Amino acid sequence: MLWVAALMLAAANFIAVLNMTIANVAVPGIAGGLGAAASQGTWVITSYAVGEAITVPLTGWLAARFGSVRVFVASMILFGIFSILCGISNSLGLLVVARVFQGLCGGPLMPLSQTLLMRIFPKEKAGAAIGLWSMTTLVAPVVGPILGGWLVDDYTWNWVFLINAPIAIGFGLYAWKLLKRYTDVPVRNPFDVVGLILLVIWVAALQLVLDEGKNLDWFASNQIVALSIVAVIGFAAFLIWELHEKHPVVDLRVFRHRGFNAAVLTITVAYAAFFGVSVLTPLWLQSFMSYTATDAGLATAWTGVTALVVAPLVASSKRDPRLLVFFGVLWMGLVTLWRTIANTDMAFWDIAIPLAVMGFALPFFFIPTTAIALGSVEEREMDSAAGLMNFLRTLAGAAATSIVTTVWANQTTRNHAELVGVVDQDRSVRTMMEHGGMTPDAINQAIDYLITTQSGMLSTNQVMTGIAVMFIVAASIIWLAPKPTRTIEPGAGGH
Template identity: 30%
Template structure:
């Protein structure tokens, strides 16, 4: 392949991957608008995020199999077309559950855009230039989810939420057309034997059931609800059976045997934790900014923009350090500490926290992600045989998406429980003997009486304002508790980095597109 065609193909597949990753977060700041426009509760509207994540998690580990079965070129272009068509249908939806359905199908199409794009980029670089490939793909992995809320905020506030889906159409058409002329089959091909329909079914049932339990468990009072109990049992049985089945048969749809590689196993765990931190922070920050601090969608989206810009510099620094022989352990440790510091600062925020402070905190998050992306991506595939790289890359990508999907569900559940706890705690201080409470109620009562409201009604309104303040404060405390929990998770996981020490040396030349 000529140098120009090679560069165009790299740009095309990276653009497709970024488009897919943007869609994982672009809806975050538009949930309130979708909820009001479609007449749905905010809780039901979060399924717009969850359904996409479930589809991604199901399809990503199947990508290697589907690429082999259908041909990489056919599968990739077909996935882009599915993604584009479903993007149009999402924007045209008039009910929340129609939107959720097409969002799920969009996620099925999007899964290939991530894994196949990564495999193509790595294939286009020789072994000694894999650091370049990792850095290039790393930029897309980080920038996509990070600029998603910024784009979503600007579009939602200045236009309308369906446009966040419609913008995929011209990009997708351009990517599909370019791939039609440029994309070829992989250099190393594997033959498809029998289709592992059992494995596919067990994976879909297990992941779908587990994700539904995590998403709906808190609302349905967990095991007090019959279908939650049933789905929990189903998830356990299906996923256990899936693992045993895939390890047993000769031609599994997901080759779990690649996890015999210690480096891939360690990278997958760390990538899972990174996914939790990456996606939950992008989910929580817009919610706090809009619902509690009163930011507009555009202001909310712009909070993440400086971090995204600095992250690009961080990725280049990370690559440079690897190139100069700095141990990946040091860089990954720095990334974890940046993330711990970010979560600690967000844990300490209050209702008077400024946009500047949040933006500054998010820069540490961005640096953390920048220092984790390249070394972890390289680590995941560094010890794999060339024929196993697509499967290893798919599984590692699945762990990131799985971490994000599970993380958001767990944070929702944890926050809901903490709201009740904080509310009880705060109300215990609101008594008739508390002079601050008495002054606040009298002040609100006088305010409403000045507006011509009778004393008894003014008193009721004053109590209502006190209650609203309690709800707002307890909600904020529940979210900051979630940041603290994620920070603890990163700290507890930190010792796993010791396993990276014995891994292969990772090098990363300059992040440029080479003709070699």
């Protein structure tokens, strides 16, 4: 029964993380199906991200107020209900509202599935269970675009959302039966209304900046400038209020632990780099290598396959977790450096093999880093710590997506401009094409296609270089954490 519970809790985390990316490839189909512009369709992604970003850091307060098990079960069932509402929406407005509520319900699933696993598993088996949970966090963003592309191509966009419902509602109902004996006594602390309002304001503003910045040309847009000012002022006011509030809605005092800070900073930087790779690879494959969404997904899926093979070994390791993290994140950086020599003549396995090799390193990064972070705080702070850790990781993924896609597009344009001035200066290629019977227009189109493809390839390699540096920096940060003096005990995450 323990492993049934582990599978159920891991599945809860999986669907929450999956829904961050599953709709990305479905946006054109959704916009077309609901009679909206493609630019409006991106609100389907933004609305979920905003809802999720608001409730993830609230997890600690919600768990204390209502009980971890009650919040988890309610979130699962409501997630399924709002997934159905998303799937049957007949207008973009209704879909966006349903996605906000789906995100609000999905937020607590990530940290609570993690802390409940640690609570119900005995000490000797907790590592393997957390390993399973960790892999869902890393595999779900990769699976999302594959699954979304397949559902849109072979069925309709509605199934992108409806597929969540039986898992969320079924597991939610079963979770109560399985976990109700672990229900904790709620703590009726006063409700921090001001803290909640400030949290909603700055998180929503920041998420909108990250999601819409690229579409609106960043700070050339008055809207982005205004949202950025709101986010900065709101964040400053939130920090001041929460640090002085007796019963804060988000317990920022967990940052007094050096081990937690170092582990969370490592997770944030390394996950941003990993998410950057996960976003950039299928984008490059589909834009410049003529891959379909499904084929691009199959190439990137090898990262998850190899990660699952190694995870049990890492989870049971007795070595200093800082050494495991350093080794894993450095490995990811070196593999990313390997990928900076990619070219447009690469076959499927030339692309898939480096991704599979990177997958071996993922468990070394994620499993011990999580253990260091949660092992550094007091047991009563576990839910708050998990919520904040997942919040910063989610925010890092959103920031990485915006920054990587923007830099990649700008660098591609810059490379194109430079290559136009140096390609075929002796006109030998043009002469060869003319002798082959091609018209001047066809020759121009062919040369421009070659330049565009190589510009994209160069840009991909350049961005990969920057991401590799991020991995190496992240690997070094973990040594700021003191050597762990305790392991995570069963029952952790309680109050």
